[in-house]
Amino acid sequence: MKVPAVKGTRDFYPPLMARRNYLVDGWKAAANRNGFEEYDGPILEYLKMYQIKSGDEIVDQLFSLQDRGGRDLAIRPEITPTLARMVNQQINALPRPIKWFSVPRLCRAERPQKGRLREFFQWNIDVIGAEDLLADAEVICCALDYLQSTGLTADDVVVRISSRRMLAEMLKAIGVAEDQLESLYPLLDKKGRMAPDAFEAALGDLVPAADPMNKILDLMKAERLEQVSEGVTMTGPAQASVEELSSLFDLLDRMGVADFCRFDISIVRGLAYYTGVVFEIYDRDCELRALGGGGRYDNLLKQFGGPQVTATGLGMGDCVLAILLEEKGLLAGRVPTRSLDYYVACVDKRYFPQAVEIVARLRRAGRRANLSYRQTGLGKQLKQASEQNATEVVIVGAEIESQRVAVKALASGEQRVVAVDQFFAGLQA
RNA sequence: GUGAAAGUAGCUCAGUUGGUUAGAGCACUGGUUUGUGGUACCAGGGGUCGGGGGUUCGAAUCCCCUCUUUCACCCCA
Numbered sequence: 088m089k090v091p092a093v094k095g096t097r098d099f100y101p102p103l104m105a106r107r108n109y110l111v112d113g114w115k116a117a118a119n120r121n122g123f124e125e126y127d128g129p130i131l132e133y134l135k136m137y138q139i140k141s142g143d144e145i146v147d148q149l150f151s152l153q154d155r156g157g158r159d160l161a162i163r164p165e166i167t168p169t170l171a172r173m174v175n176q177q178i179n180a181l182p183r184p185i186k187w188f189s190v191p192r193l194c195r196a197e198r199p200q201k202g203r204l205r206e207f208f209q210w211n212i213d214v215i216g217a218e219d220l221l222a223d224a225e226v227i228c229c230a231l232d233y234l235q236s237t238g239l240t241a242d243d244v245v246v247r248i249s250s251r252r253m254l255a256e257m258l259k260a261i262g263v264a265e266d267q268l269e270s271l272y273p274l275l276d277k278k279g280r281m282a283p284d285a286f287e288a289a290l291g292d293l294v295p296a297a298d299p300m301n302k303i304l305d306l307m308k309a310e311r312l313e314q315v316s317e318g319v320t321m322t323g324p325a326q327a328s329v330e331e332l333s334s335l336f337d338l339l340d341r342m343g344v345a346d347f348c349r350f351d352i353s354i355v356r357g358l359a360y361y362t363g364v365v366f367e368i369y370d371r372d373c374e375l376r377a378l379g380g381g382g383r384y385d386n387l388l389k390q391f392g393g394p395q396v397t398a399t400g401l402g403m404g405d406c407v408l409a410i411l412l413e414e415k416g417l418l419a420g421r422v423p424t425r426s427l428d429y430y431v432a433c434v435d436k437r438y439f440p441q442a443v444e445i446v447a448r449l450r451r452a453g454r455r456a457n458l459s460y461r462q463t464g465l466g467k468q469l470k471q472a473s474e475q476n477a478t479e480v481v482i483v484g485a486e487i488e489s490q491r492v493a494v495k496a497l498a499s500g501e502q503r504v505v506a507v508d509q510f511f512a513g514l515q516a
Numbered sequence: 517g518u519g520a521a522a523g524u525a526g527c528u529c530a531g532u533u534g535g536u537u538a539g540a541g542c543a544c545u546g547g548u549u550u551g552u553g554g555u556a557c558c559a560g561g562g563g564u565c566g567g568g569g570g571u572u573c574g575a576a577u578c579c580c581c582u583c584u585u586u587c588a589c590c591c592c593a
Binding site: 091092094137140141144145147148149164165167168193195197198199200201203356357358360376377380402432434435464465466467468469470471472473474480482484485493495497500502 | 517518549550551552553554566583584585586587588589590591592593
């Protein structure tokens with residue numbers, strides 16, 4: 088009976104596994120370059136951990152199960168709650184700022200579509216315990232460091248940046264009541280995906296009075312940070328919040344990534360827990376969904392029973408990223424393929440024991456080496472050596488009777504006969 | 517959760533108004549080549565035509581259900 092792979096999951100055959108490792112290794116290298124340390128947590132968590140942050144609706148969007156002890160568990164759909172739990176447990180012992188990263192395997196029970204599967208990998212980097220804007224800038228820079236390492240440029244990707252704090256202060260300055268803010272965020276977040284008149288109608292439902300509503304529409308039209316305050320009576324906090332975002336852009340400029348970054352007031356993020364800088368990374372042509380996103384979340388640790396500790400971070404999934412890199416031709420030739428230092432070919436089965444000895448010695452010397460299990464013609468073995476991307480072939484033939492082998496370099500075709508001991512002595516160098 | 521399209525060899529796909537034993541290219545295995553690779557030529561293996569049910573003398577082909585894939589919506593941590 089044939090059993091198919093589960094909906095929305097992938098089988099990582101060697102070529103796909105090589106691609107996955109290429110992405111994950113790049114993420115880890117970039118995080119390490121930027122001073123982040125790796126952590127991981129369990130793939131199973133208590134279901135209620137996700138209900139704390141996102142409410143009950145989340146339950147039908149994740150994979151949950153009951154263990155034999157009757158505990159309600161979930162396969163992690165994100166790692167931030169795990170991070171909050173882990174940090175909270177050791178909050179007083181950890182030196183700050185805490186700069187941690189992880190590449191968790193996550194599952195979400197959604198309908199698969201382009202750039203979204205049910206099982207995927209997500210790079211997460213977070214800075215905890217640093218209120219400084221430099222932390223937000225570093226998170227963005229680290230993501231851009233990675234993206235540039237793949238060959239992407241400012242012509243390919245853009246980071247759209249705004250601030251929850253600024254949006255809140257501006258809305259208040261316009262005359263929106265504080266308790267209305269939370270209900271406005273999801274709608275403002277959706278503005279770009281809605282028809283303009285549908286957006287205005289929905290906004291009218293939330294903010295019936297014409298005065299604040301029209302000012303909200305004007306505010307959301309701002310294309311540059313300087314335009315945000317036009318026609319608004321600025322309060323002190325509102326002014327400060329604009330200046331804060333402005334100094335973030337100064338920092339990003341100083342860090343050499345200004346070309347990638349753009350103010351975009353429509354970046355709100357649907358989630359309630361963001362408190363400051365928010366950003367999303369897109370392909371320039373805007374044909375794909377977001378490559379990643381993040382921002383500042385100052386209350387999350389407290390929600391998970393810890394102290395009020397400031398935090399900022401980002402998540403980037405592997406699905407959209409792989410699609411973009413593929414489209415830009417940045418995978419072919421960059422994803423490493425199987426390769427060998429030596430392929431040991433055996434000319435006659437009489438010499439096979441010596442060939443086995445040689446391949447084992449090569450491996451003990453730290454070289455990647457392979458040989459054919461089956462005695463076939465030398466031509467066939469050379470073909471296999473080529474297919475396995477061997478640099479050199481050690482040919483074990485009649486010369487072995489006088490302790491010598493032929494060594495052939497596949498790229499040039501050059502071949503020399505050398506004493507076995509001399510050959511291995513040469514490997515030390 | 518809603519809607520649309522698709523599913524034939526490992527992959528990409530042909531397959532006539534329903535008609536004999538379902539094909540091609542690539543890939544794979546072997547050979548031409550018993551001590552020299554990438555090319556070429558020859559041969560071979562591999563299919564319950566996604567699965568189940570129905571209509572029919574006869575189904576890859578028509579109908580229903582189901583699974584999977586793709587795309588869009590909802591949602592997007």
